[in-house]
Amino acid sequence: MIDVKSVLEEIKAAPYEEIEIKAPHTGVVTFEVKETGVRAVAPSGAYLEKPGTLLASITRERNVKPLHAMVSGEVATIHLEHSGAFVEAGTPLLVLRHYLTKDEVVAAILRRVLHLFCAPERAKYYFIPSVDIKVKAGGCRAVTVKPGMELFIVSRMKREKPLAYDGPEGIIYAVYFQHDDNVEAGQALIGVCPENQTGLIQDVVNRVHSDWEERN
Amino acid sequence: MDTEKRIAELSERLGYIRDIFGSRENANITLLTSKLHEFGEREPLASPQEAARLVQQLEDLFVFLEKKLDAELSAMDVVRIVRHPHRVSLKDILENVYDNYTEIGGQDEYSIDPGMLIARAYITRRRGDKVHHQPVMVIGQEKGHGQEFRNGGSVKPWGNAKALQYMKVAETEKIPIHTFVSTPGAFPVEDYPGAAQQIARNLYEMAGLKVPVVSVISEGGSGGAEAIGLSDARLMFSHGYYSVISPEGAAAIEAGTRQGQRVPPELITACAERLKMTARDNLSMGYVDRIIQEPHLGARPYHYDFFKTLRQEIIRATDQVFLSIAGMKFFRAMALGRHKDVSPADAENMYVRWTVDEAAAERLLWRRYRKYRCMAENAFVDSRSPTKRLYANVQGVVWSGYSFLRYDFLGKQEKRLSKALGEVEGELRVVVDKMSGSLRKMTRRSGPAVCDAEKSRMLTELSQPELGACLEDWGWSYISPRAREDRAVTCPNMKQSGCPDLWAPDLFGDFAGVCSHCGHHFPMEYQWYLHNVFDPDSLHEFNAEIEAGNPLDYPGFVDKLEEAKKKTGRKSSCLTYESRIDGKKIVVAVLIAPFRGGTVGAAEGEKFIRALARARKRHYPFLAYVHGTAGIRIQESLNGLIQMPRVTMAVRRYIEAGGLYLVLYDTNSYAGPVASFLGCSPYQFAIRSSNIGFAGPGVIKETTGIDIPPNYHNAYQALTRGHVQGIWDRREVRKNLKNALLTIGGRNLYYR
């Protein structure tokens, strides 16, 4: 059992996450945000149809691509030395200091509470089709996993093989991998909540909701 | 006591006047206000008789000044009258105009759509000492004096569907229909059956209703009005409005404001004027047949005299329609006709049977078609020379004659003959197949395989050398000008699908504007379709001389039109062609987005109708290729709006004559045209790039407050809702059209 309170205090000591925004590809950078301290907002609207704050744009082959903030936060660093210059892919452009929301704090604590099932090797992971349908229709918590149950398709170098789940029986509480992205070996794929721990998780959620103040 | 009541009434009347005139200062209103105020100060001092006399004086003053004010009403004031909660509503009319009624399918908020009211009612008439109850179906929007649940008479798609259902009931029962139009516009949601699609269905059905329809317009708001407005006699309240768009809507478009921004009120007032939306305007343009005079400053529920007038007007209008299609009618028609402007009261005393037989129904439909066909005929510019026009008319007659000979006269004989021959051939085939089958088996068993030297050559030598070594057909006949730019383009689905940036010449050239990774369709120019879908050099444009005009002298619009004509090199947004697809002849009408958003006005409607007539006369299938349309051209107001029923009727005439009417949407197709002559097609297809609906996201947000999802109108949603019948990839449009002609073109269709 973990001490939720102390973990929460720990997070409160550093209540933000620094998100580095890198050049998605090569090109010439123009900064739309000129100084640090500017507040950036995340995408909004009922369908997230309004993009977040325009932070910078990158021009490649006469095509201007806007870089919008994907999360809210304060601009902590701007690499203005790149302004108007050609950058390589992956060059750090800005740092956003993002204050954690309640949901993110809950997720961070849960990562310590839940049983994590990790990637055995570096590869792309997918749910098997029958599970994928359930996840898409009812969210991941609609899926109960049992040890030995075939759960993933591991895709690596154009070859695919199945992967069975190993761990306690329970529902999938969180999914940590993204479609079509490589997962490093040892990275958590899913967080599973055994039946007898649902109370504890509810406790985490309640505590965070009463104790955590959102700052964005 | 009595005085108090009368004073209360007067102050209510004053409040109403203030509402109507809005923020405008007016000496008469000031006078009334001060007099009423004065009276309030003095009244306690006066004796009851004195008070009564003063009240009487005051009342007379009100009557006098109301009359004066009535003459000063601006178009915008009329709009405020119509929207005022005190305005007479359909319930009042049912109570006071008809002798008895039963409401169908609604009790206040308990209704599939409380904004649409349906009732069976009757009018009692005496002939001599006999009493006749003449039944009618009454259909109309109910605003309900401010009842929230009526939604201000803005009817949802299912409300319009209900209206249609009962029009069909009336048709079965052979009773006339009275419709009362009182709507600011339809509720623009796409939930099944969909605002646009349902109005289109209503119009299509109303075009063929075999009972007379008399409509009375109080608030004629755009497409919502047309949903029940197509009629044989069109009456309008003197203080009503009938317009393609609300003045606010027109002003917002004119000012180019975005959602949530305020439009200056002076512009709104000006737009109300420019839209020529009053009863007098509509009468002079010929979109209504008669004005029903209301009391000064508009009819309210206590104007009992008005209901009497209304009753007589409606009876007379209904009588006239019946008489116009009846076999025996002379004297009564003359009586009604000659005294047009005397007193309609006579109508009540005359008796006309409200029944229709088959022959009368035919006459009714033809009369209805002619009535609409003749509307808006002067609202466009026809720059053809008189000889050219004459020639076109003669050509039409020749085609009709030829078609009659070819398809109706000879065609029938031919069919009979070929049918007989077909049967004989079928019989023979069975016999031959049996014999040759056993023969083949015998030969195959006997002896080793022998390879015909001639045949084996086709396995190793170049086949069809006349085609050349390279069979591949690289590229398209028309290449978008955007394919000339050296730049990369980002697909809007990049985030979800991981599409790479594409080079413009690849994307807009080879790929026909389709993302090679996710299949997203970028919009393309209409020329792309004209030159890549139809057979090369098979496009023959006709009626290109018919030109969009400015029938309402809408200020500044001539310049905008000129600009559009210069930019596109076209004279209207509708282009009509005779063309071929894989050798099959076809008539094509195109609505092009670059010409004022592909909006439809009198010229476009006329061209569409003429193209339909040409296809009908020549027995060709008809394709409406909608590159894009933003709706009815608002600057033409009713001249544009009337194209909804008008063109729909022409479509119906074409389809009933046996034509195959295909509609293909491409980019953004919204509003009036979709809610009428396009949406009524049983075969509507959409290219993947299309968005189809009644109102765009901004309008939906503004009128309903609903935030719609970004993909609300896209083709897949339209397919899911049943609004289109299929979605086509742009690169396969030609192939799919060919296939549609083959599979949908059947026995009763022009394409054989």
Next chain:
Amino acid sequence: MISKKHKVLVANRGEIAMRIVQACRRLGLDFACVYTREDHASGHAALARELGGESRLFRVSSYHDANEILSVADHAKATAIHPGYGFFAEDFRFARRVTERAHPLVFIGPSWRIIRSLGDKINTKRLARSLSIPTVPGSDRPVYDELEAEEIAETLFAFQAEQGVENSVVLVKASAGGGGMGIEEIHDIDQFKTVYRRVRNYAKRQFHDEGVLIEQRIFDFNHLEVQIVADRTGSGIMHFGTRNCSVQSTGRQKRIEVAPGFRPEEIHYAFDAKKVMDDIVSFSLAMAREVGYDNVGTWEWIVSPMGQPFLMEVNTRIQVENGVSAAISRIKGAGGVDIIAEQIRLALGDSLGYDQNDITFAGVGIEYRIIAEDPANRFTPWVGRIDRFTAPGREWLKFHSHIPQDAAYLIPTEYDPNLALAIVWGRDLAEAKARGISFLDDMVLAGEDQTGASLKSNVAFLRDKTAALLHF
């Protein structure tokens, strides 16, 4: 001579990128390289740094994104782009973009129209037939009519029977397909209708095109190819002999290539092997002349056990196995031929400077593709860390690898696990084989994966296959 002001952007990775850089250096040309995050430790990045410094190396998001390549090319002031093999090598749209953009560059490869024409297999087949060059018997255009299709299939069975083919098989392919999708075989004409309709419906669903190809299936063939080298004029067209690439993985990927294609001097064949080689060379040259071929390319052939050659396809690019042809080639008697350098030089407009008579051949070359994979398990790629990988230094050996020799290397999962190419030369086949075996024995290759299991490679498979090389 070519202008030394040219700068070549290498739009590739690994071994081929390194060889292009080396060829540029030989020609005295400047170069620039690209790499991705996953490839930061690849030898080609190290070589670029070593020979050109940081300013010759650019990190991109993907090798597959043409915009990245061109944006780097412009920024680096490159004048030409070498696509290597794979990625953009046979993408005519890329070649067209490179040469037709507002700031045009030289595409080191054939002109885009040639890539387009010969990139289409049906086109290639028709072009060949128009020159009476043998192709696989069957249709040479998509067939849409069922009766016509059946007639072709029927004739194909009769044709094979007449030719004495024992096990006649006819392939029905979706003409718009590729990569083994939508192919079925029939053994009897009675199966035809069902199979045809299945393939046609599949093609219609999958590719929106009902066209079907009908071809004879050739069994037990040898895979030969002809190396063509041409200058930009389209008239100076030479060949650098033949190669035999018949040793392949289960997925039809080449594992060993031998030059020349057959060795009648040492091995007895059931047919006139020299004539077959001469024929495919002259056919390939004829076709190259017909299209005005203007850079390096490879004509791929299959040869039946009876010695009949059929043209399969044309690869309009430099191939992995170019080095094995170079190993046996002599220009005006001199060795050290570098076909990649020739490709660059000719693409930049230089003239050949020799004719066919100046090109002679000596000995036998064998190229081994050393790959981390498990031949016993359908050649499944192995992923892990390479700890030691060294090749013995021999004057008869050329060893190309992007794996660093001095540090452990993690195989990136994004790309094929090719480790090295080893080209062995011998005066004759026997010597080449013996040297090949000795090389494979002396090479050190070790590593382990995340579970601690040791590296799997195809070395044993290569050794096994060496004995029977060029036997047919």
